[in-house]
Amino acid sequence: MASLTVTDEQVGVTPAKVIQPVWVRVMHWINALAMILMILSGWQIYNASPLFGFRFPREYALGGWLGGGLLWHFAAMWLLMINGLAYLVTGFATGRFRKKLLPITPSGVLHDVRAALTFKLGHDDLTVYNYVQRLLYAGIIVVGVLIVLSGLGMWKPVQLYYLVMLFGDYPTARYVHFFCMAAICAFLVIHVLLALLVPKSLRAMIIGR
Amino acid sequence: MAKRSFLIPGVDKRLLIKDSLKAMPDFTRRRFIAGGASLGALTLLTGCDVVDSSSAETLLAQVSKFNDAVQAFIFNPDALAPTFPESAITKPFPFNAYYDLDDAPDIDGKDWKLEVRGLVDNKKSWTLDELYKLPQVNQITRHICVEGWSAIGSWTGTPLRDFLKLIGADTRAKYVWFQCADKDGYNSPLDMRSALHPQTQMTFKYASEILPRAYGFPMKIRVPTKLGFKNPKYVVSMEVTNDYKGGYWEDQGYNSFSGS
Numbered sequence: 001m002a003s004l005t006v007t008d009e010q011v012g013v014t015p016a017k018v019i020q021p022v023w024v025r026v027m028h029w030i031n032a033l034a035m036i037l038m039i040l041s042g043w044q045i046y047n048a049s050p051l052f053g054f055r056f057p058r059e060y061a062l063g064g065w066l067g068g069g070l071l072w073h074f075a076a077m078w079l080l081m082i083n084g085l086a087y088l089v090t091g092f093a094t095g096r097f098r099k100k101l102l103p104i105t106p107s108g109v110l111h112d113v114r115a116a117l118t119f120k121l122g123h124d125d126l127t128v129y130n131y132v133q134r135l136l137y138a139g140i141i142v143v144g145v146l147i148v149l150s151g152l153g154m155w156k157p158v159q160l161y162y163l164v165m166l167f168g169d170y171p172t173a174r175y176v177h178f179f180c181m182a183a184i185c186a187f188l189v190i191h192v193l194l195a196l197l198v199p200k201s202l203r204a205m206i207i208g209r
Numbered sequence: 210m211a212k213r214s215f216l217i218p219g220v221d222k223r224l225l226i227k228d229s230l231k232a233m234p235d236f237t238r239r240r241f242i243a244g245g246a247s248l249g250a251l252t253l254l255t256g257c258d259v260v261d262s263s264s265a266e267t268l269l270a271q272v273s274k275f276n277d278a279v280q281a282f283i284f285n286p287d288a289l290a291p292t293f294p295e296s297a298i299t300k301p302f303p304f305n306a307y308y309d310l311d312d313a314p315d316i317d318g319k320d321w322k323l324e325v326r327g328l329v330d331n332k333k334s335w336t337l338d339e340l341y342k343l344p345q346v347n348q349i350t351r352h353i354c355v356e357g358w359s360a361i362g363s364w365t366g367t368p369l370r371d372f373l374k375l376i377g378a379d380t381r382a383k384y385v386w387f388q389c390a391d392k393d394g395y396n397s398p399l400d401m402r403s404a405l406h407p408q409t410q411m412t413f414k415y416a417s418e419i420l421p422r423a424y425g426f427p428m429k430i431r432v433p434t435k436l437g438f439k440n441p442k443y444v445v446s447m448e449v450t451n452d453y454k455g456g457y458w459e460d461q462g463y464n465s466f467s468g469s
Contacts, residue, residue, distance in 0.1 A: 049356035066356065067462035068269075074464075075272040157353060158434050158469045159284045161291055170351060170359050 019126045019204040023090055028205055030083045035184060037062065037076035042181055044069025051178055077151070084144060091141075100129055101138045109135050123198050140187050147180035277466045286402045290433035290469075293349045298416070299360035302352075304423040305437065306391070314390035314443040318427050324446035327386075330377025337427050341413060343367040343375075348408060350433035352440070353469055355458075364431045365414035370405045378449045380405060386454045387430055390443040397441045397456035398465065399432065408433050411444075436467040 020028075041063050043056035048066040063069035091097040108131035115121040116132055129137065150173045153163035157170050167173040195202045203209075304310050322334040345365050353359040373380060385404040389395040403409060412429040413420055420426045425442025432440050438458045448454075459465040 045357060049354065049358045065462075067458075068266075070355070070464070071266075071269040071273055071462070074276055075269050078272070154357075156280075156284070156469055157351070158290045159288055161288075170353065174357060 016209040017127065018208050020208050022208065024096070025205055025208060027083055027087045027090075030079060031087065034076055034080035034083060035188075037072060038080055039181060039185065041069045041072035041076065045073060046178070051175065074155075081148060084148065088141075088145075097138075097141075101134045104131060104134045104138060123201070126198075126201055126204055136187065136190070140184065143180050143183045143187075147177060147184065150174075150177040150180065273464050277464070280466065280468065284468075286468075287406060288434070290350050290408055293351070293361050295349060295363065297361050298349060298363055302360050302362045302415070302424070303358075305354065306442075308392060310423055312392060313422055314392075315422060316390060316427055316443060321427050321445070323428065323444065325376055325448075326446060327448040327450045328379035328382045329373075329449050332376075340367070340411070340428070343372065345413065346410070347417075348410065348431070348433065350408070350431075352433075352437055354437040355463060355467065363416045364410060364412045364429075365417060366410045366412035366428075366431065368407065369409045369411055369430065370407065372411055373404065373449070382449045383451045384449075384453065386448045386450055387441045387444050388446045388448075389441050390445050391457075393457070395441060395443070395457045396454070397439055397459065398454055399430070399435075399439065400466070403432060403434060403468065406432070406434055434468055436463075436469060438463060439467050 040060060044061035044063045045066060047055045047058075047061055048069075061069065063072045112121060112131040116130075121130060121132070149163055150167055153160050153167065153173045154170065154177060157164050157173075164170055164173055167176050195205070304313075306313060318337045322336055323340065324334050325332050345367055347363065347365045349361060349363045351359050351361050369385070373385070378385075380401060383401055384398045385401065386398045387396060389397075399409075408431075410431040412425070412431040413427070415421060415424045420429060425444070428444045429442045430440055430444060453465075456465065
C-alpha cells in the first residue's frame, strides 16, 4: 500500500466532510437517467392500451410509437437493473442502508413531518437523514424493487410465471407496475423540489460535499 | 510535482487503480479491462444524439438482438404456458386486428385449402375436412397482446408439431412462415423451437365451436408462449424454411422473437 500514502500537498488541508461517497453519486445519476428513460418509454407503452381513461401526452412519450417505446424500455431496463442491483448490494454490504435509513419510528416520522410542514426542519448536518427522508428513501427502494419484479413478470409471463403469481395474475401485475411508476413520479417531484429548496444537498450529490 | 486529481481525499486515483489491479487475479483483471470497453459502448447510448434517430434506432435494434440472445441463454424454450379453469375464460373474448371486424377475411370453408411449402416431404394441400379429422386437443390459456391487454380463451385443434411430423417437415429448419388472408397480406415467422412447443396449435375451434370469423376462421395458429401478433389468423399457407422472411408487424419494428 506504499503508493497510497498522503503526499505533502494534503497535509494541513482538512477536506470538507464527504456527505455522498462517489459510488452513491455515480449510481444516483445513472439511476436518474435510467428512470426517466423507463418512465417516458413506459408512457408510450401505456398509451397503446390505457388502463384508465387517459393517455400521456404524445410529445413526452419516448419512441414515437409502441414498437419504438418497447425498444427503449427493453434497452434502458439493463441500465436500471444492473445499476439498481449494484446499489442494493453496495448499500447492504457497506452498511449504508442500516446507518442512514434506520431506525424509522412512527413518532420520529410524525415529528419531522410536522416540522417540515412548518418549515422548521433543520438541514445543518446533511450526513444525517431526518425521518421524512428515511421514510421516503427506504420507501422508494421498495417501490423500485416492486416495479422491477412486476415488470419482469409482464415481460416474461410464461418463463417467470412465479413472479406473476406473486402479484396474483398478469392484469394485476400491470396495475402494480403502473402504480409503482406513479409513486416514483410523485417521489421525483417532491425530491427535486426539496433538492432545489436545499441547494447544498444537490451540490453534495454532484461533488460529494 | 505532477498535477494529480484526487477522487478520495489523500488517495491518488491512478495509483489506487494500479494497486487494485495488482490485487486482482489475472483473469479478473483482463475481464475488468475488457469490461471497460463495453462500458464505453454504453456511453454511446446515453451520449447518442436522439435527434439523429437513425443511429439511435440502430443501437436500439442491436440491444433488442442482444436481449434475444440473453433470453435464449437463460430461458427454457419448452416451458409451458399456465392453463386456466373454464370459469376463468374472458367473456366476450375480444376481436382484435388492425382493421374492423367488417373488413376481416370472409372465407368459404369449402373452397379453402391449406397450402404447404418449403422443406417438407409431402407438399399436398389440405382441405378443411381433412384437417378436422386429425386428433385435436384443448387448451385454456392467456392471450397476451403486445399492447399490454390480455384475455383468457379456450382453443381446440391439432398440435402443430404433430402436423409437421405428418407432412415430413425438416424440423432442423429455422422457421415456419405463415401467410394469411388478412387485407394487406398478414404474415409472420415462427422459430422452429416454438413451432415444436407442445402447446403450439393449429386451432379449428374456439370454446368448442367452429372457429368464428372474428377469431380467424378457418384456421388460427395458437402460440400461448408468444405475444398475440405471433398468433396468425385466417392462415392460408405455411412454409418450412431456413430464411427469415419477415412479418407484417415484425417488419415495422416489433421484436420478432416476442416470446413470453
